[in-house]
Amino acid sequence: MTAVSSRACAISLPLLAALSAAACGSRAQAPFPTCPASGPPGALQFPITRAGPCLIDAGGAAVWLQGEAAWSLLVRLDDAELDRYLADRRARGVNALLVNLIEHKFADHPPLDRAGNPPFTTPGDFATPNESYFAHVDRALARIAAAGMAVLLAPAYLGDKGGDEGWYAEIRRAGPARLRAYGRFLGARYRTTPNLIWVLGGDAPPMAAFDEIEALVAGIRETDPIHLHTAHSARYRSALDDYDRPWLDLNTTYSDCEGHARQLRRDALRRRTIPTLFIEGTYEGEQATLSCTISQAYRTLLSGASGHVFGNKPIWLFDPAPPGWPAALDSPGSRAMQHLAQLIATHDLRALVPDEGGAIATPGIAAARSPSGTTLAFVELGPRTVHVPAGRGTARHAAWFYPASGLTLPAGSPDPARAVELTSPPGGPWLLIVEASARPSP
Numbered sequence: 080m081t082a083v084s085s086r087a088c089a090i091s092l093p094l095l096a097a098l099s100a101a102a103c104g105s106r107a108q109a110p111f112p113t114c115p116a117s118g119p120p121g122a123l124q125f126p127i128t129r130a131g132p133c134l135i136d137a138g139g140a141a142v143w144l145q146g147e148a149a150w151s152l153l154v155r156l157d158d159a160e161l162d163r164y165l166a167d168r169r170a171r172g173v174n175a176l177l178v179n180l181i182e183h184k185f186a187d188h189p190p191l192d193r194a195g196n197p198p199f200t201t202p203g204d205f206a207t208p209n210e211s212y213f214a215h216v217d218r219a220l221a222r223i224a225a226a227g228m229a230v231l232l233a234p235a236y237l238g239d240k241g242g243d244e245g246w247y248a249e250i251r252r253a254g255p256a257r258l259r260a261y262g263r264f265l266g267a268r269y270r271t272t273p274n275l276i277w278v279l280g281g282d283a284p285p286m287a288a289f290d291e292i293e294a295l296v297a298g299i300r301e302t303d304p305i306h307l308h309t310a311h312s313a314r315y316r317s318a319l320d321d322y323d324r325p326w327l328d329l330n331t332t333y334s335d336c337e338g339h340a341r342q343l344r345r346d347a348l349r350r351r352t353i354p355t356l357f358i359e360g361t362y363e364g365e366q367a368t369l370s371c372t373i374s375q376a377y378r379t380l381l382s383g384a385s386g387h388v389f390g391n392k393p394i395w396l397f398d399p400a401p402p403g404w405p406a407a408l409d410s411p412g413s414r415a416m417q418h419l420a421q422l423i424a425t426h427d428l429r430a431l432v433p434d435e436g437g438a439i440a441t442p443g444i445a446a447a448r449s450p451s452g453t454t455l456a457f458v459e460l461g462p463r464t465v466h467v468p469a470g471r472g473t474a475r476h477a478a479w480f481y482p483a484s485g486l487t488l489p490a491g492s493p494d495p496a497r498a499v500e501l502t503s504p505p506g507g508p509w510l511l512i513v514e515a516s517a518r519p520s521p
Contacts, residue, residue, distance in 0.1 A: 125273035144386025172420020236281030262298020284321035362390035461503035
């Protein structure tokens with residue numbers, strides 16, 4: 080969550096290197112782990128836990144987090160606005176929100192919430208939590224849980240380069256003891272909140288605040304041994320680059336329009352077997368084209384990751400300035416993410432295994448298979464020809480799916496006994512879906 084100037088990236092969409100990514104962060108050259116996809120796709124069952132390289136919900140099913148950046152939600156929305164936002168996002172298939180617990184800059188009167196409550200009774204002192212502020216947080220988190228959404232909750236966002244967007248200066252002044260006390264307070268208060276994943280860092284590596292962050296995590300874990308922990312570092316840096324600590328349960332990818340394919344592949348091939356979440360790319364409204372927005376999400380899915388967080392300005396900071404965040408709820412990127420959620424649910428595309436061997440993928444084309452045998456290939460810009468190997472001996476149906484609109488174009492019924500080559504329509508991006516004929520179309 081950085082301002083436009085620090086989010087800016089050079090936007091171009093070349094046909095990027097093939098995304099031959101290992102599922103769930105397995106070792107290179109080793110067999111990809113298989114995450115369970117038992118049970119029909121549906122609402123998340125909390126709490127979410129980790130089983131080796133896989134995120135698992137309370138029902139034992141593999142998890143795909145269809146996320147959205149909602150950094151300033153707790154300080155900018157009143158109850159009616161929050162309910163409106165949650166109803167819209169739930170209807171679009173969003174099941175996870177990335178949120179700041181305390182907001183340093185992007186609020187009407189930071190760090191006060193909408194009602195004028197500061198997070199601390201002594202400004203900047205983490206050892207003095209304000210009951211009125213956190214009571215409001217309690218109510219908001221309960222509403223989000225009732226909507227079936229996980230919350231990726233940042234308790235002390237550092238800020239880009241430790242600047243004024245975050246709490247880095249206050250964290251350094253506070254020291255480890257006060258951060259540990261703050262962690263104990265948070266863990267005790269939210270131990271029974273079912274839908275949390277803690278997010279350390281925030282647009283930055285620890286820098287000189289390593290001891291304070293370790294103390295904050297230790298304090299949370301003392302009183303909350305239940306919830307998972309992840310971290311959000313700087314752009315082009317993953318959690319495993321800067322927060323590779325025993326407490327890290329979930330790696331995160333932070334990239335942009337140009338670099339996401341390469342970084343997703345690198346994170347998928349990590350030697351440490353923990354799940355990966357694409358936590359931030361270039362946001363819609365901050366220089367991302369629709370093609371970039373779609374590519375970041377679909378390449379994440381086909382890399383075998385456990386989720387993707389979409390971002391839109393003005394939504395992430397709930398900017399009330401005209402036309403305001405409500406007008407952005409039906410943005411082209413929001414509609415594309417809705418089509419993605421519907422696609423995943425219809426075809427049960429959790430726990431994908433990337434085409435690491437290159438049987439499908441060629442340069443610029445990402446590919447993967449589902450546990451049920453569905454073959455997927457993502458084409459950035461058509462026409463492109465995709466090689467599809469022979470199947471499992473059952474009749475197959477092929478279709479080209481257009482992520483921007485949800486349109487599906489039939490591509491025939493390839494002979495399962497033979498490899499075939501299928502050419503995408505012009506333009507794009509496109510997703511090729513080849514599956515058993517009995518499966519429903521998108």
